[in-house]
Amino acid sequence: MKIVLVPSGFKECIDAEKVGLAMERGAKKFDDRNEIEMIPMVDGGEGFAKTITKTKEGEMIYGDVRGPVGDPVTAHIGIYVENGERIAVIEMAAAAGLKLVPLNQRNPLKTTTHGVGELILCALDYDVDRILIGCGDSGTSDGGAGMAEALGVRFMDDLNHTVKINGVEDIIKVRHIDMSQLDPRIADVVIDVACNWTNVLCGEKGVARVFGPQKGATPQQVDLLSAALEHFANLIEKAFSIDMRLTPGSGASGGLGTGLVAFAKATLHPRFDVIKRYIQMEQKIKEADIVFTAEGSIDFQTPNGKIPTEVARIAKKYDKPVVAITGTIGKGAKLNYEVGIDAFISIIPKPTSLQKAMEHASKWIEGSMESVLRQVTIGYQMAKRKPDDEKVS
Template sequence: MKIVIAPDSFKGSLTAQEAAQAIRTGVLDAIPDAECVIVPMADGGEGTVRSLVDATGGTLVTTSVTGPLGRPVSAHYGLLGDGHTAVIEMSAASGIQYVNAATRDPLTTTTYGTGELILDALDRGVDALIVGLGGSATNDGGAGMAQALGVSLRDADGRELDRGGAALQALDRIDVTRLDPRLHHCTITLASDVTNPLVGPEGSSHVFGPQKGATPAMVERLDAALAHYADVIHDQLDRDVAHTPGAGAAGGLGAGFLAFTRATMSSGVGVVVEATRLREQARGADYCITGEGGIDAQTRFGKTPMGTAQAVKEVAPGCIVVALAGFIGEGIASLREVGIDAVLGILPGVCTLDEALDPARAKENLTRTACNVARLFRS
């Protein structure tokens, strides 16, 4: 019996690898001779680096970069087991965890550190990048990242712009002659399920700006600055990023990548499915156990359990897919339509959130539930 074990992380509790090992323990308790194939998963958000490093036998790299407030922060990214691909979560360098209610300011926060992570990866010889977009403290359209990579953004007097989204209102000239030439030979895949454009009512500033501390007045100012930025990019680089789906991801970082590199936008979970070779590993599978911390109707819109179920059933149409979760919300009946045959909660009874998130308890709950599921498989 072949069982694919492919969960996402249980946020705030277990990494995808830890969750997978706990599930494996439960399966083998019930079916000692089962063939268990472990594939840690993610959907482009938090945990993507760890999952892909674990799944490919890669390594983590930690370095000091410029944080969103302009101060040094320690950030990490992954070098995958293939030896030539790096996976970066932009939030590791430019994430909202580096600001608080008193310091957050989307007018001035910068993605410069994300660019520095890319440079560090290029220095290590990579020629492919996977970049997870999400969790940003920024709204600068990727301008800071571009400046770190060698792009010059100047005002009408020829002065380099300050960092931050508000400064883009003064943009007059873009000079890409010093853009790091290694980027011309680097494949860049953007992992994101955000389809918002850069500007307008559904754009980065209006939809995500308030989460980063933007007042209504700041939202209008940032949207106008990004619209001007997009106009200059269109006029001088002949690239249209204002209304491209996904350009508004991570405070407009998607637009920066699309303007200054040869990046392509992809579904987050789709990128991870390809990088982990999930389909190849799932051929001939009888059962699949996936899951993450919370599952509800939104899971069908690009979350890990949905992407995992669909990828597995492409190569093993008869495979039964069971998703495990700490929290089950409304609308899970619709998940059968996207390949998830059953959703099961792992909590043994009423408990506090702290108790549910305790790593030791979470492992025990996953192992016990997986054992019970496997007993059903066996029967």
């Protein structure tokens, strides 16, 4: 049997490559004669830079930057050369991911993307021609203002004093934007951003209301966050004559998509479109007997550009069955049947705490993979049975 594994990571738990290796162990445990192709996938979040850089046989660069709550964190970028271009790969989660925000400090009014700007500066120091930025797994909601500040943008109050951006709440004090000290090297690079195309900056479906609670915001803080991002959109419209409020991808990573467009002249792309350009998978899916994918949670949001359903859409072009291995099965998970996932299974074998589930995730993924393959094989055997062989009651 030809099995293709195209897993995503389990957020704050285990990255895509480790998920894939656990799935591979489970498949071989069932039958080591199976032909297995593992393609770890990243949706712009954790593992994005390492996965693409490894695929392109590039080099990882490490350094300390300001983390989302102000403390130094060790982050990274990838550098590789292709078609005569030097390309840097950045994942915003390395500098401003939710994993870097302690549970007792999860207030998106007080987190910053400053470290993301520092990673961009690092890439510029390596004289790159192009920067690819992955937006995902963010712990911030500052509209990319912190990132812009790191690049040299100054935010001024009504007395023309500089406002330091330590979180989106500081944006409320800003009255105009000073671009005079922006790093001039930004103008010489192409910046592509892989993001969730359905995320927008403002409105009832804006990033504050949709993702603010996931980042620790109370209902009152969600209202403040929404108002601050609306004010930010007004500032950007006044400064650059662009309306980012409902632009597809503008709400990516707490509005970082907006900041990258406004201050770094970046181009936003649906994340899976970008990933497909850098990680070739379609031919392998086409040749498979069955495709397995994985995600930390399957729910009503999964069809909105997340890896399992994007993998399923490719597989259905070639009429390939798709099974998703998941940590949790959430509200509206059945919607995924409508977009090409034929079955999904949770790895959790019994009631447990989140901490224990995370500790045992690798082992449980392995066991779930073996179990699913046993069930799939039974189905194949039944389908291949001739009518004459069936018992007649």
